[in-house]
Amino acid sequence: MATQQGYYGVTPPIATSESSEREKEVTVTLMEELRQQNVFESEEESRTREIVLGRVAALVKKFVRTVSLARGLSEAAANAAGGKIFTFGSYRLGVHGPGADIDTLCVVPKHVSREDFFDVFEAMLREVEGVTEVSGVPEAYVPVIKTKISGIPLDFLMARLALSSIPDDLSLQDDNLLRNLDERCVRSLNGSRVTDEILRLVPNVQVFRDSLRCIKLWATRRAIYSNVNGFLGGVAWAMLVARICQLYPNAIAGAIVSRFFIIMYQWSWPQPVLLKQIEEGPLQVRVWNPKLYPGDRSHRMPIITPAYPAMCATHNVTASTQMIMTEEFKKGADIVDKVIVGTASWSELFEKHDFFHKYRYYLQVIASTGDPELQIKWAGTVESRIRQLVMKLEYVDSLTLAHPFVKGFENVSYCLSEEEVQAVAQGEISDAIANRKKEDIEGKEGASAVYSTTFYIGLAIEPKQPGAVGPRRLDISYPTTEFTKMVKLWEHFNESKMGIVVRHIKSSGLPDCVFDPGERPAKLVQKRVKGPGKSSDTSPHKPAKKQRSSNTAPEASLKSSATAGSSASTPVSLPPVAGAQSIYVAKEHLEVKSPQLPFGENVAVATGPLGAS
Structure with a gap:
């Protein structure tokens, strides 16, 4: 980190020089292209988000108070129990676009249970003015309630801290807050803690945001933005861009983006991507090391989160999705090379997948x-x-x-x-x-x-x-x-x-x-000449x-x-x-x-030819 080593990240920067005049020019055209691609939300939507989050913050306090009274706490204790929300993900990073959801963490005191969250809080959400849909998924790996308020989609997570009350000035940076928490709460807290660490570990937050907006748009257009399907999710893309920003601390967005593709294509996987070296501390945090932890060897493209507990954000990557992403990195590198020399435009980088x-x-x-x-x-x-x-x-x-x-x-x-x-x-x-x-x-x-x-x-x-x-x-x-x-x-x-x-x-x-519309290719119709004694059927x-x-x-x-x-x-x-x-x-x-299913279920075994005369 910069304050300890003189630089950000686990290794010295590759270059500390200022961006060239050409890189400044392509940064201007990049930002113009991003505006044309509609990646920035309107001021009206931004204000709506702030209003919705204010209402949500008040609702969380009301939820904690309601449960506190039901648990037998006094009126004064119930009012003091608090409750606080933290945003994370793209909204917290400042790279969300129009219509994007807000990842929201609800932090509650120890006497509020996860069952209360899905029984009481979910029911309270349904009564909020402007709510159009509410769906709780308590059995998810990270339990979540999905909702939409005044047209703004939100994903609610809950973390129950070992505290009797949640003060308004609570910070989640202290690792000791994780003591005695169940795994689901730790996972829920991790999103907010990782997001804050990423912002703290980049040399220039605005350059990071501009660069990440570009990479997110590219990954979405190329259909490789999805953690659940084996590609990379938002936090992994953010950490990759943050690492490039650490390697080129004085570069601006156009230069960061061009170097991103070159480095990603040439990256020596499974060398892990680390934003900072995680030192051993009171919670026995260790550096992620595949030699020490054999189970980690299965990670094909390890990108390790910077906050305790260190996790691999890319454990879903498979052999197929790694090949697909590597090919896309190569295509992206070819395009940005042409952009830099002036033979291509940024719009080519954002062409739709095929x-x-x-x-x-x-x-x-x-x-x-x-x-x-x-x-x-x-x-x-x-x-x-x-x-x-x-x-x-x-x-x-x-x-x-x-x-x-x-x-x-x-x-x-x-x-x-x-x-x-x-x-x-x-x-x-x-x-x-x-x-x-x-x-x-x-x-x-x-x-x-x-x-x-x-x-x-x-x-x-x-x-x-x-x-x-x-x-x-x-x-x-x-x-x-x-x-x-x-x-x-x-x-x-x-x-x-x-x-x-x-x-x-x-x-x-x-x-x-x-x-x-209009994208579907026209079906080829072959004209066939009927010979003597030959019919079309034969x-x-x-x-x-x-x-x-x-x-x-x-x-x-x-x-x-x-x-x-x-x-x-x-x-x-x-x-x-x-x-x-x-x-x-x-x-x-x-x-x-195709499969022959047991127990008399619907069965179909079809053999279809791949090619014919």
Whole structure:
């Protein structure tokens, strides 16, 4: 750290020189581009956030007072019990954009329990003026209540300190506050403590913020901003940018961004990224060291939080997501090099990802229920386990990469019959269902709404080996079956209310909702000349008819299942992914086997050709 060593971070800076005139010029154009990209919120929204946080702060004090009285404390003691909020994440870092949520930590005294937080505080939130939605997830790794007040989304965490009251001037920097706390409270406190440490450990906070805004926008546009799906989350991106700021303490935003991509692409993983050396102290904090702690060796891109307890912020990264991010770092480095020399503009750095144009085959993971609030929890549970499916797919022969998309696509379907309900739960939404509105089913017997969230995983398939003959098999039955079993181990899983489907589809079968208007590529139509005595039905150049999956009869409620979609018999050209070569497979088939589920559940084993004449 600067006060002890003369510099920020665990190593001396790479360069301490001021930015060049060219770097100053590209910083000006970078900030202009960020404004055009609408990454800054309006003054009106900023004021609304401040008003909402003021109301929330008062509500937390009221919540603590209410519980204190219920515990038998006197009126005076209940009033003195306090309660305080701390913001963290992008809002605390000062890099949030329009519509971003506010991560909010509620700190309460020792006599207020987590059960009170989800029973009393959640109920109080529902009564607040301007609240449009409230959803508590007490069983999450970091228990959270999600809500929206006056249009501002907030995520509430709770930490219960071993104090009889919470003073208004409380600071969370003291490590001793963590004594005698349960792990969930420590995890909840960690977000705020880490955010404050990051701001304290950067040489120039404004340069850090400008640079981080750029990197966050880039990572979002390139679809690699998602901790839950195995990429990097907000805190990891913030620590990477902070480390570059430490290495170039006098550089401005344009220079930091350009060096960020070069260094990230060349970084020697699994060398850990540390903002500061964590010294042993009264709480026995130790430097993160993979040699001392063998379990840490599994971290592929270790980025270690600067506050006690030191945690790896990137434990979700898999082999596939690491390859994808490395490729994106390389592309970003190429673009910023051109920006510096004047042959490219910053807008090229922020071009949208090509995920839904990149692969020939995709897996769909469809989570569905009949209730909107239940759907939020069920879809969140399924999403949190997608990473496990990706890791299992990485071991499948013939797959070179399993690429998860960073968000799910939500849909509400209005069904007139149980048969339509089952079809929607399987991912089969007809035009009639898709065009139906809520009012079309009101008052009709047997009609209901189905809420579904669909997640996608792109599959990169290795080229056929020279001289190989016969069909190749892509057997995904084990990873998909194990995934569905794992998801259904959720303690609140209800077979009659929740559906889970895993199936493979071709790129041509992707729904319109995954594309922006006008983005979907036009389907190629090949003209075929009929020869003498030849009909279109027997032409060897005509794709084979689609094979339909065989399903058991639908039951009276949503049933969880894993199925495979059908595939047409057409040639395939796979684009390059993270170093993989483009391939073209002609007159060759790939059989994709989906899981055979036990206990008489809905079953479909479909074999779809990858390529044909």
